Amino acid sequence: GESVGLHLPTLSVQEGDNSIINCAYSNSASDYFIWYKQESGKGPQFIIDIRSNMDKRQGQRVTVLLNKTVKHLSLQIAATQPGDSAVYFCAEMRRMNTGNQFYFGTGTSLTVIP
Amino acid sequence: DTAVSQTPKYLVTQMGNDKSIKCEQNLGHDTMYWYKQDSKKFLKIMFSYNNKELIINETVPNRFSPKSPDKAHLNLHINSLELGDSAVYFCASSNPGGRSYEQYFGPGTRLTVT
Numbered sequence: 001g002e003s004v005g006l007h008l009p010t011l012s013v014q015e016g017d018n019s020i021i022n023c024a025y026s027n028s029a030s031d032y033f034i035w036y037k038q039e040s041g042k043g044p045q046f047i048i049d050i051r052s053n054m055d056k057r058q059g060q061r062v063t064v065l066l067n068k069t070v071k072h073l074s075l076q077i078a079a080t081q082p083g084d085s086a087v088y089f090c091a092e093m094r095r096m097n098t099g100n101q102f103y104f105g106t107g108t109s110l111t112v113i114p
Numbered sequence: 115d116t117a118v119s120q121t122p123k124y125l126v127t128q129m130g131n132d133k134s135i136k137c138e139q140n141l142g143h144d145t146m147y148w149y150k151q152d153s154k155k156f157l158k159i160m161f162s163y164n165n166k167e168l169i170i171n172e173t174v175p176n177r178f179s180p181k182s183p184d185k186a187h188l189n190l191h192i193n194s195l196e197l198g199d200s201a202v203y204f205c206a207s208s209n210p211g212g213r214s215y216e217q218y219f220g221p222g223t224r225l226t227v228t
Contacts, residue, residue: 032215043118043204043219044157087155093215099145099169100210102217104157 012111019077023090023105028071030092030103035064035075038087038107047075047088077110085112117141118220120205126226127195135190135223137205145169146188147217148180149204157204163188192225200227 013019025033031052036044048059050066050073057064063076073090090105118139127133139146148160161180162170168180177193188205202224206217 034216038155041221043206043222044217045219046216049214049216089157096170099162099164100215101162101170102159102215107155107157109155 009106010109010111012113013080015080015082015112015114017080019075019080019084019110021075021077021088021108021110023073023075023108025071025073025090025092025105026103027092027094028068030094032093033064033066033073034091034093034102035062035073036089036091036104037084038089040086044089080110080112082112082114085110118205118207118218120203120220120223122223123221124224124226126228128228129195129197131195132191132193133195133225134192135203135205135225137188137190137220139186139205139207139218139220141207141209141218143207143209143218144185145208145210146182147206147208148188148190149206149219150174151202151204151222153201161188161190195225195227197227200225 034049035047037047038044048062048064050057050064055066061078065074087107087109089107091102094101121136145164147162149157151157160174163182179191181189202222204222205220208217
């Protein structure tokens with residue numbers, strides 16, 4: 001299953017399928033990005049990050065892809081499990097004179113169907 | 115051990131009241147943040163503190179005031195509460211400067227103004 005980020009904030013996938021969650025960011029000067037997972041009733045939790053000098057980074061069952069040309073970020077989850085059901089946020093970091101500031105996307109709600 | 119803790123977890127109060135939310139982190143991080151998450155799950159940064167100094171102050175109403183008695187604590191005080199303040203407030207901390215800018219989030223405080 002695949003979402004288109006801001007235009008499709010919900011995504012349902014069958015257990016065992018791969019999930020793709022998309023995110024568009026706004027600032028071409030952003031050079032660091034993070035994906036967070038937020039389970040119901042909890043705070044966001046770090047999943048994976050990527051710097052702008054990379055276009056792909058892999059973790060355990062997750063892969064983040066970065067396309068700077070179109071300012072697009074995606075999170076791929078392999079063999080999606082019920083425990084992956086959550087809201088997923090991308091965040092871009094902008095370097096300001098006063099410090100680093102993170103801007104979060106609107107989030108995508110992933111539901112895994114057993 | 116809880117890395118970032120917030121109290122209370124739930125807060126129900128009437129318009130016009132003044133309330134505080136407390137946050138503590140035991141990670142030894144230098145930077146702490148307050149975020150507001152609205153009913154649509156949108157996360158927006160409100161404040162950031164680095165070594166007890168405010169380094170980012172987003173355009174939030176001056177009814178909101180962060181107070182940091184020491185590096186491990188960042189409390190949020192809200193005066194003259196309004197209906198629109200109802201949201202979930204998250205505290206977070208990070209130690210920027212290393213490889214990762216990961217933020218560790220607390221469990222959130224759900225504020226309901228009636």
